[in-house]
Amino acid sequence: NAGVTQTPKFRILKIGQSMTLQCAQDMNHNYMYWYRQDPGMGLKLIYYSVGAGITDKGEVPNGYNVSRSTTEDFPLRLELAAPSQTSVYFCASSYSGYNEQFFGPGTRLTVL
Amino acid sequence: GIQVEQSPPDLILQEGANSTLRCNFSDSVNNLQWFHQNPWGQLINLFYIPSGTKQNGRLSATTVATERYSLLYISSSQTTDSGVYFCAVVASGGSYIPTFGRGTSLIVHP
Numbered sequence: 187n188a189g190v191t192q193t194p195k196f197r198i199l200k201i202g203q204s205m206t207l208q209c210a211q212d213m214n215h216n217y218m219y220w221y222r223q224d225p226g227m228g229l230k231l232i233y234y235s236v237g238a239g240i241t242d243k244g245e246v247p248n249g250y251n252v253s254r255s256t257t258e259d260f261p262l263r264l265e266l267a268a269p270s271q272t273s274v275y276f277c278a279s280s281y282s283g284y285n286e287q288f289f290g291p292g293t294r295l296t297v298l
Numbered sequence: 299g300i301q302v303e304q305s306p307p308d309l310i311l312q313e314g315a316n317s318t319l320r321c322n323f324s325d326s327v328n329n330l331q332w333f334h335q336n337p338w339g340q341l342i343n344l345f346y347i348p349s350g351t352k353q354n355g356r357l358s359a360t361t362v363a364t365e366r367y368s369l370l371y372i373s374s375s376q377t378t379d380s381g382v383y384f385c386a387v388v389a390s391g392g393s394y395i396p397t398f399g400r401g402t403s404l405i406v407h408p
Contacts, residue, residue, distance in 0.1 A: 217394070219396070227400070228384060228399060228401055229384070229386075229398045230397040230398075231395060233394065234394075234395065236394065244395065269408045274339060276341065281328070282394075283328075283388060283393075283395075284328040284329045284348075284388060284392025284394070285329070285346075286329075286331060286343065286346040287343075287386070288343065289333075289340075289341040289343075289398060290377060291339075291340060292339055292340070292341075294339075
């Protein structure tokens with residue numbers, strides 16, 4: 187099993203550009219999550235999904251969109267990138283909301 | 299929502315020393331995990347421990363759910379233990395949203 191994979195590992199965007207961060211898991215997990223981690227800080231939840239076709243906002247959803255068309259994939263879309271979105275983005279998955287979470291390696295995004 | 303507090307915020311040790319990290323939470327939980335974020339930023343699962351005690355090599359963890367705290371013990375610390383340790387909980391009651399503490403930053407000197 188590859189676990190949770192994320193692409194790209196690094197990306198530099200200009201202000202106003204858009205991009206999609208990819209996340210996939212091969213553990214047949216129902217729940218998937220997107221977090222951001224700013225320097226020296228903990229993780230903040232952006233969006234989460236409890237199954238294909240179902241998504242919901244977390245603590246910091248503004249400026250982001252998600253979709254969950256399959257169990258395996260949970261892409262995060264940034265529209266009109268802003269410097270405040272410079273961060274490390276982590277995707278995670280779990281079988282249910284009360285089970286162990288597993289994290290991907292992260293995507294380091296810089297917006298200039 | 300549920301509050302998660304970790305202490306101490308920073309810890310500096312000499313190799314070989316023991317340490318205890320604490321995670322307090324403000325409400326009952328159905329899920330508690332400890333993670334280690336290594337200096338390269340990778341988040342590594344240490345323990346899934348909503349209650350009870352577990353051990354894995356030099357690390358062990360205890361969660362006392364009725365008193366709303368969890369402890370992570372690191373014995374005979376090594377330089378590879380350096381990094382940030384996070385506690386994450388999911389409150390009982392159906393929100394399914396994990397809440398992370400701010401972490402304990404550990405530096406182990408050789």
